[in-house]
Amino acid sequence: MSDSARGRNLPLGQVASAAAFSPLYQQIKALLVQALDAGEWKPGESIPSEIELASRFQVSQGTVRKAVDELAAEHLLTRRQGKGTFVSTHHEPRVRFRFLRLASNEGEPQPAESRVLDCRRIRANAEMARALELKSGDPIVAIRRLLSFAGTPTVVDDIYLPGALFKGLSADLLNGYSGPLYGMFESEFGISMVRAEEKLRAELAEIEIAKCLGVEPGIPLLCVERISYTYANRPVELRVGHYVTSQYYYRNSLN
Amino acid sequence: MSDSARGRNLPLGQVASAAAFSPLYQQIKALLVQALDAGEWKPGESIPSEIELASRFQVSQGTVRKAVDELAAEHLLTRRQGKGTFVSTHHEPRVRFRFLRLASNEGEPQPAESRVLDCRRIRANAEMARALELKSGDPIVAIRRLLSFAGTPTVVDDIYLPGALFKGLSADLLNGYSGPLYGMFESEFGISMVRAEEKLRAELAEIEIAKCLGVEPGIPLLCVERISYTYANRPVELRVGHYVTSQYYYRNSLN
DNA sequence: AAGTGGTCTAGACCACGTT
DNA sequence: ACGTGGTCTAGACCACTTT
Numbered sequence: 001m002s003d004s005a006r007g008r009n010l011p012l013g014q015v016a017s018a019a020a021f022s023p024l025y026q027q028i029k030a031l032l033v034q035a036l037d038a039g040e041w042k043p044g045e046s047i048p049s050e051i052e053l054a055s056r057f058q059v060s061q062g063t064v065r066k067a068v069d070e071l072a073a074e075h076l077l078t079r080r081q082g083k084g085t086f087v088s089t090h091h092e093p094r095v096r097f098r099f100l101r102l103a104s105n106e107g108e109p110q111p112a113e114s115r116v117l118d119c120r121r122i123r124a125n126a127e128m129a130r131a132l133e134l135k136s137g138d139p140i141v142a143i144r145r146l147l148s149f150a151g152t153p154t155v156v157d158d159i160y161l162p163g164a165l166f167k168g169l170s171a172d173l174l175n176g177y178s179g180p181l182y183g184m185f186e187s188e189f190g191i192s193m194v195r196a197e198e199k200l201r202a203e204l205a206e207i208e209i210a211k212c213l214g215v216e217p218g219i220p221l222l223c224v225e226r227i228s229y230t231y232a233n234r235p236v237e238l239r240v241g242h243y244v245t246s247q248y249y250y251r252n253s254l255n
Numbered sequence: 256m257s258d259s260a261r262g263r264n265l266p267l268g269q270v271a272s273a274a275a276f277s278p279l280y281q282q283i284k285a286l287l288v289q290a291l292d293a294g295e296w297k298p299g300e301s302i303p304s305e306i307e308l309a310s311r312f313q314v315s316q317g318t319v320r321k322a323v324d325e326l327a328a329e330h331l332l333t334r335r336q337g338k339g340t341f342v343s344t345h346h347e348p349r350v351r352f353r354f355l356r357l358a359s360n361e362g363e364p365q366p367a368e369s370r371v372l373d374c375r376r377i378r379a380n381a382e383m384a385r386a387l388e389l390k391s392g393d394p395i396v397a398i399r400r401l402l403s404f405a406g407t408p409t410v411v412d413d414i415y416l417p418g419a420l421f422k423g424l425s426a427d428l429l430n431g432y433s434g435p436l437y438g439m440f441e442s443e444f445g446i447s448m449v450r451a452e453e454k455l456r457a458e459l460a461e462i463e464i465a466k467c468l469g470v471e472p473g474i475p476l477l478c479v480e481r482i483s484y485t486y487a488n489r490p491v492e493l494r495v496g497h498y499v500t501s502q503y504y505y506r507n508s509l510n
Numbered sequence: 511a512a513g514t515g516g517t518c519t520a521g522a523c524c525a526c527g528t529t
Numbered sequence: 530a531c532g533t534g535g536t537c538t539a540g541a542c543c544a545c546t547t548t
Binding site: 279316321336 | 535536537538539544545546547
Binding site for chain 1: 328329330353354356358450451452453454455456457458459474475476477478481498500504505506507508509510
């Protein structure tokens with residue numbers, strides 16, 4: 001097939017709407033994302049070996065490798081030499097670290113504790129609808145939670161989720177769960193956060209927020225507005241966080 | 256050479272202290288970084304073709320390709336199909352965008368203007384020495400500058416540079432230069448900023464800073480502490496910025 | 511037409527982890 | 530011993546840019 005392999009598309013039975021056109025390895029990549037999105041392999045599980053995938057998609061191992069390489073670079077997959085390639089999961093601390101960017105002024109690690117202050121069903125306002133690609137008035141699960149480090153209240157998060165995707169979500173379920181929130185979203189609702197965009201601003205603590213954090217109103221807070229996306233680049237979370245940055249800071253790398 | 260190529264090191268004449276051991280393409284990568292650091296190819300110039308590099312290092316084109324691929328992913332190099340591979344430069348807006356993370360609440364682009372308020376020689380205090388891997392008391396160039404967008408003062412930066420690396424730097428030179436600061440560092444001092452680490456906090460505007468920005472003292476500001484690194488991971492800039500975030504925000508992507 | 515990077519293949523061997 | 534991903538090679542052809 002060395003000749004017929006160039007410029008071609010994959011057999012139509014395999015190529016779905018998302019995958020199309022151009023480089024073979026991009027088509028493979030799209031097919032893999034599609035399979036991940038469909039839940040063919042769950043977070044933490046291994047995907048088929050490169051040789052199996054090559055045979056399944058009728059391409060060479062090298063082409064599969066390039067597709068998997070890129071997905072690993074984007075942290076959708078995790079390679080482990082000698083063992084296989086695995087679907088990334090928020091139950092690994094390494095992944096969580098990518099989404100929780102607070103670090104202590106001292107070098108110490110941070111024993112984090114999450115407490116849910118509120119959880120209710122509301123209707124999407126214009127801002128939520130825009131962020132989550134819904135319609136105004138669509139059902140939303142609204143959560144307010146407090147993050148504490150070493151016993152010190154540090155972050156208040158207001159989290160807004162599409163009601164359609166998080167059917168049974170309740171305060172009890174949230175509080176009964178230890179470990180990262182995104183880990184629970186994975187396990188309980190089959191929704192994997194893969195990427196996020198954030199907007200950061202400085203603000204003055206409002207009374208309500210200050211109460212939650214146990215600080216004086218009017219102290220400066222770091223306001224972090226986040227939209228999180230799952231596999232197919234679909235937004236599935238809007239989150240507005242208020243961070244006390246006297247003992248902790250938001251770390252970032254420019255590459 | 257298909258057999259002798261595995262597990263070997265490059266000929267000793269080529270391998271320098273930084274490069275050593277293990278995967279061939281990593282050795283090539285280190286050699287390329289070393290060449291960049293030595294200024295063998297200047298920012299904006301093209302490096303030799305893959306075939307030339309393969310011949311120079313006595314490896315296959317594929318191995319060079321993998322080394323160059325990684326350097327391109329790290330933005331040290333920029334590939335252009337049909338033309339060649341080029342040393343990245345801060346004179347391209349695309350690169351500048353990576354280090355200037357402010358965006359407008361409206362979607363508009365931002366005509367930026369930089370004005371130098373102060374430029375003097377000082378001695379490194381403990382914090383500067385630690386950040387820049389110098390000794391306390393070593394010479395430092397300290398710059399204060401104001402960034403304005405669409406005529407609105409928005410950022411005050413305090414910039415600290417190792418005096419040894421920026422000999423002729425003066426307020427006149429700074430003000431006589433239009434375009435990005437890092438572009439000037441490249442052209443005038445041969446120092447390329449490649450990567451940076453930032454710590455973000457919220458603060459209240461101090462009187463001095465508020466005056467520069469034309470705002471009331473006590474409004475909330477975003478404080479951004481940055482350490483910038485050049486090719487060999489050597490820190491060459493400490494920068495503390497104070498951002499007004501009413502019309503602009505700091506954008507970030509979590510991948 | 512010639513030169514560059516971009517894609518694809520095929521096959522070999524290495525390093526790691528499990529059986 | 531076997532299967533996994535990791536590295537390396539060699540060669541073919543494609544797509545883009547310049548001459």
